Amino acid sequence: MPAPVVPADPPEKAERNANGFGLSTNVSRARLVVFAPPSDVKATGAGCIAVPGGGFGRLADEHEGSEACEWLARQGMTAFLLLHRTPTTTHPEPNAGPVQDLHQALLTVRRRAAEWRRDPARLGVLGFSAGGQVSVIAATNAPQFPRDAENLSHKPDFLLLYPWRIYDAERRALRADIHPDAGLPPTFLAQMADDTASPPRGSTLLYLELVQRKVPAELHLYEKGATASACGGVRGGQVSDGRRDSRRGGTAPPAHQRSDRAGPPRLARPWEPRGIAGV
DSSP: OOSSOOOSOSOOEEEEOTTSOEEEEOBOSOEEEEEOOOTTSOOOSOEEEEEOOSTTTSBOTIIIIIHHHHHHHHTTOEEEEEEOOBOOTTSSSTTHHHHHHHHHHHHHHHHTTTTTTOOTTSEEEEEEEHHHHHHHHHHTSOOSSOOOSOOOOOSOSOEEEEESSOEETTTTEEOTTOOGGGOOOOEEEEEETTOSSSOTHHHHHHHHHHHHTTOOEEEEEESSOHHHHHTOOEETTEEOOSSOOTTTOOOOOOGGGSOOOOSSOOOOOSSOOSEEEEO
16 A cells, blocks of 8 residues: 555554544554445445545544445445545645545446446445545546556546535635546535534535536535534434434434444444455
8 A cells, every 4th residue: 555654553443432423543454345235225336435534533434434335325326435544644645545545445446346236437435524525636636556557447426525624725725636627527515604624615616616617516505514414424314413413303322322332343234234345
């Protein structure tokens, strides 16, 4: 795996935060967890890679990962949870390693499309928060590692994004490492107007870049919610921000009611994923 490197010591750790959400950190080896459609759901042949957020210091790989993949699988898609290397907060560019991991993931899924019974030309990316930043940068930049002589695209066929910090306040523009002229696929953007961690200007500018280039795009801008509610996950059919459900007034289950997380990631789900693939 090309640099930057995340050391294997300390070992990978899975835990829960105060809101009961599962998190992983010290991920030194990137990999994919595969979620096939359940047996009673007709497979569509499409696929989607979920890239969790976590601010590059950890991975929110449950409510922004496995739960999203379960939902996608129930829609007939083959879903892939990308556990990218983290933490990278001390690296010169925290997104560099995760972007490489996503490029490798896109190539790996296309290379093994027949094995996973999916269409290599219908592969998208779902990026949450920091994972949204990684997704749009990966979509507009070439891989920074040697590639085999194979005719496989490193680009996603569609993007579903809640991106974190894609606006550069000093430049008053999108981040310099986002290159819309490199080509973007059809894109869905979700954004909270009151998100102080990632103001809506970035998503708005990206949407305008897409419209200018006549790329199919949607921007859904919500008045309230901040970062947490946009990436809060699904609890029993309710969208939750980890504190209080914005639709029905419910609360997310406390940590003691959720499955324990210790040692390697153990993701609770109604069926087991098909397997784990190295990236």
